[in-house]
Amino acid sequence: MSAVVSTSPTSAIRTDPPPRTGRWQTIRRFTRNRLAMLGASVIAAMILCAIAARWLAPFDPVFGVDSSAYLSAPSATHPLGTDRFGRDVLSRIIHGARISLYAAGVSVAIALVVGGTLGLLAGYFRGHTDAILSRAMDVLIAFPDILLALAIMAVLGARLINVILAIGVVYTPIFARVARAAAMQVRAAPYIEAARAVGVRHPRILLRHVLPNIAAPLIVQTTLSFAFAILAEAALSFLGLGVEPDAASWGIMLRDGKDRMEIAWWVAVFPGLAITLAVLAFNTVGDALRDALDPRLRT
Amino acid sequence: MIGFLARRILIAIPVLIGVSLVAFFLVRLVPGDTATAMLGLNYSPAEAQVLREKYGLDRSLPVQYAMWIANVARGDLGVSSVGGRSVTTTILRRLPMTLQLAAGALVFALLSGVPLGVISAMRRRRTADYAASFTGLIGISVPGFWLGTILILVFSLHWRWFPSGDFVPLSRGLVENLRHMVLPWLALGLAVAAVIMRMSRSTMLEVIGQDYVRTARAKGMTEPRVIFRHALRNALVPVVTIAGLQLGYLLGGSVVIEAVFSLPGIGKLALDAIAQRDYPLLQGVILFVAVCFVMINLLIDVLYAVLDPRIADGGGTGGR
Numbered sequence: 001m002s003a004v005v006s007t008s009p010t011s012a013i014r015t016d017p018p019p020r021t022g023r024w025q026t027i028r029r030f031t032r033n034r035l036a037m038l039g040a041s042v043i044a045a046m047i048l049c050a051i052a053a054r055w056l057a058p059f060d061p062v063f064g065v066d067s068s069a070y071l072s073a074p075s076a077t078h079p080l081g082t083d084r085f086g087r088d089v090l091s092r093i094i095h096g097a098r099i100s101l102y103a104a105g106v107s108v109a110i111a112l113v114v115g116g117t118l119g120l121l122a123g124y125f126r127g128h129t130d131a132i133l134s135r136a137m138d139v140l141i142a143f144p145d146i147l148l149a150l151a152i153m154a155v156l157g158a159r160l161i162n163v164i165l166a167i168g169v170v171y172t173p174i175f176a177r178v179a180r181a182a183a184m185q186v187r188a189a190p191y192i193e194a195a196r197a198v199g200v201r202h203p204r205i206l207l208r209h210v211l212p213n214i215a216a217p218l219i220v221q222t223t224l225s226f227a228f229a230i231l232a233e234a235a236l237s238f239l240g241l242g243v244e245p246d247a248a249s250w251g252i253m254l255r256d257g258k259d260r261m262e263i264a265w266w267v268a269v270f271p272g273l274a275i276t277l278a279v280l281a282f283n284t285v286g287d288a289l290r291d292a293l294d295p296r297l298r299t
Numbered sequence: 300m301i302g303f304l305a306r307r308i309l310i311a312i313p314v315l316i317g318v319s320l321v322a323f324f325l326v327r328l329v330p331g332d333t334a335t336a337m338l339g340l341n342y343s344p345a346e347a348q349v350l351r352e353k354y355g356l357d358r359s360l361p362v363q364y365a366m367w368i369a370n371v372a373r374g375d376l377g378v379s380s381v382g383g384r385s386v387t388t389t390i391l392r393r394l395p396m397t398l399q400l401a402a403g404a405l406v407f408a409l410l411s412g413v414p415l416g417v418i419s420a421m422r423r424r425r426t427a428d429y430a431a432s433f434t435g436l437i438g439i440s441v442p443g444f445w446l447g448t449i450l451i452l453v454f455s456l457h458w459r460w461f462p463s464g465d466f467v468p469l470s471r472g473l474v475e476n477l478r479h480m481v482l483p484w485l486a487l488g489l490a491v492a493a494v495i496m497r498m499s500r501s502t503m504l505e506v507i508g509q510d511y512v513r514t515a516r517a518k519g520m521t522e523p524r525v526i527f528r529h530a531l532r533n534a535l536v537p538v539v540t541i542a543g544l545q546l547g548y549l550l551g552g553s554v555v556i557e558a559v560f561s562l563p564g565i566g567k568l569a570l571d572a573i574a575q576r577d578y579p580l581l582q583g584v585i586l587f588v589a590v591c592f593v594m595i596n597l598l599i600d601v602l603y604a605v606l607d608p609r610i611a612d613g614g615g616t617g618g619r
Contacts, residue, residue, distance in 0.1 A: 035433075135310075135313050135314060135317065136317065138310070138313075138314045138317070139314055139317030139318055139320075139321060140321075142314055142317075142318050142589045142592055142593045142596075143318070143321070143585065143588070143589045143592070144547050144548065144550050144551025144552075144588060144589075144592060145551055146551040146552065146554055146555065147550075147551050147554060147566075147569065147584075147585060147588055147589075148585075150554065150569065150570075150573065151325055151569075151581065151585050152325070153573075154329075154573040154581060155325055155326070155328045155329050227440065231442055234442055234444075235442065235444060235555055238442075238444050238555070238558075239554070239555065239558055239570060241573065254444070254445060254448065257448075258448050258559070261448065261451070261452050261456060262456050265452055268445075268448050268452070269449065269452075272442065272445030272448065272449070275442050275445060276437070276440050276441050276442065276445065279440040279441075279442070280436060280437060280440035283436055283439060283440050284436060287436070
């Protein structure tokens with residue numbers, strides 16, 4: 001999954017402090033990108049679904065069993081059909097946005113905070129700190145991500161909290177690398193040297209001077225990681241090593257639907273469509289953010 | 300160059316040690332040990348004690364690690380706790396299938412990704428470019444396991460062109476083997492094709508803007524000649540690197556694709572090991588794949604340095 005990162009957020013670093021007007025230009029560049037705005041609306045719709053699932057979904061996702069409609073095709077009552085227990089697929093997809101966003105959000109936050117901090121320290125202090133932290137990150141990165149996540153899940157057991165931990169661990173080194181590369185560029189900048197020369201302490205330099213200037217690549221990486229985390233949660237759940245089996249997760253729905261595809265294609269097709277749409281939305285927004293934050297990279 | 304090689308290999312050694320530590324301790328985090336797993340319902344403290352002594356499980360963790368790593372260095376990954384077979388033999392028996400899956404997916408990705416990326420760059424900001432770029436975005440967004448499911452639904456359940464899964468080894472005929480591999484290749488390769496397409500497009504755009512390409516055009520060279528003789532050759536260097544790095548993704552991605560198509564490869568082996576709580580086997584698979592991945596990265600860094608000697612002065616290309 002993460003191997004599919006084709007974009008390099010580190011290149012969006014600024015070594016010179018951006019002018020005040022830059023922020024507005026960035027926002028304008030971003031909002032002019034129609035594809036990104038479309039992606040942003042999909043994300044907004046997902047967030048809305050996640051928050052208001054209880055009111056938006058026509059049926060209960062777990063207990064809303066329609067005994068007269070097992071595996072019934074899309075109809076007026078069930079626009080996306082029902083699954084083998086007679087549960088409404090649309091309602092389960094709407095509720096699935098909750099698990100998907102929650103799992104992705106918390107795991108990316110863990111990776112951002114832990115990886116970002118480690119990378120910041122490694123890139124700023126260099127020397128032994130850098131050598132040790134970088135080797136540790138190299139070790140984690142040496143495992144193909146889905147395999148590492150699977151192994152962690154095998155040890156911890158299939159539960160939502162463990163999914164979050166596993167994905168968080170897997171993506172930590174990626175944030176560490178991005179933050180490290182950015183911090184290394186920034187630490188050589190004249191304004192950091194000036195701050196050091198006038199006796200500003202390291203913690204203050206890191207928080208007030210380095211962090212704001214490496215925020216751009218971290219923001220881009222966060223958005224793109226959301227896409228991969230959504231994919232990872234779905235993949236783990238699909239393999240039966242993700243969230244609890246009765247949960248309304250897109251990956252679980254796909255797993256249930258796969259075996260009955262010949263008689264009920266809708267159970268497998270629609271959840272997959274939801275995953276694709278969500279991942280696509282975060283990818284377009286991530287791409288557009290990178291272009292907007294550093295127009296030199298635009299192709 | 301020799302200095303670069305030495306440095307690069309020196310970096311790989313602590314990473315390999317770290318990888319072995321993770322593989323060793325990850326499995327030790329599971330409640331119970333190999334002895335309880337092997338005995339299962341026949342568990343008795345006395346028999347467990349015998350097994351623990353036999354496999355050195357009664358020793359301290361550092362001693363256990365030392366014993367384990369000494370065996371690993373000799374190519375002995377231990378004994379499966381279900382069935383008692385050699386882990387190394389089991390992995391090597393499943394390896395050809397996964398290699399065929401990954402290699403086929405990579406070939407598909409290169410054959411579709413590079414031409415699409417080049418065309419996209421040539422037709423920059425025109426319909427073909429937008430169409431290709433959007434396809435690329437979709438390619439990296441579609442989950443392989445869903446794509447595989449859809450491919451089975453359309454091409455094997457509906458049209459019945461290809462079988463919906465299972466593996467036929469090459470020894471049972473090339474045609475049958477290929478028929479079983481086409482859909483898995485597509486499902487696994489699409490995401491990589493998209494990455495390669497995006498990479499080829501951006502490196503191609505970079506190269507087209509260079510002076511020597513303009514000079515070639517100014518000399519009156521025909522456009523295909525400019526593209527193939529000058530631009531493409533230089534644009535392909537980073538693409539080769541990315542393609543190599545994707546091998547790691549392909550090894551990981553094969554877990555999911557092998558599950559979708561019921562292919563008996565390394566990925567399926569890992570899943571079966573998890574389902575049967577066969578931790579020595581799981582440990583062996585994880586270690587094997589990670590070591591392969593480290594070696595591939597090392598090889599690519601070296602290859603990259605050979606292709607582009609300037610790299611040897613800078614640094615490696617990194618992991619994922």
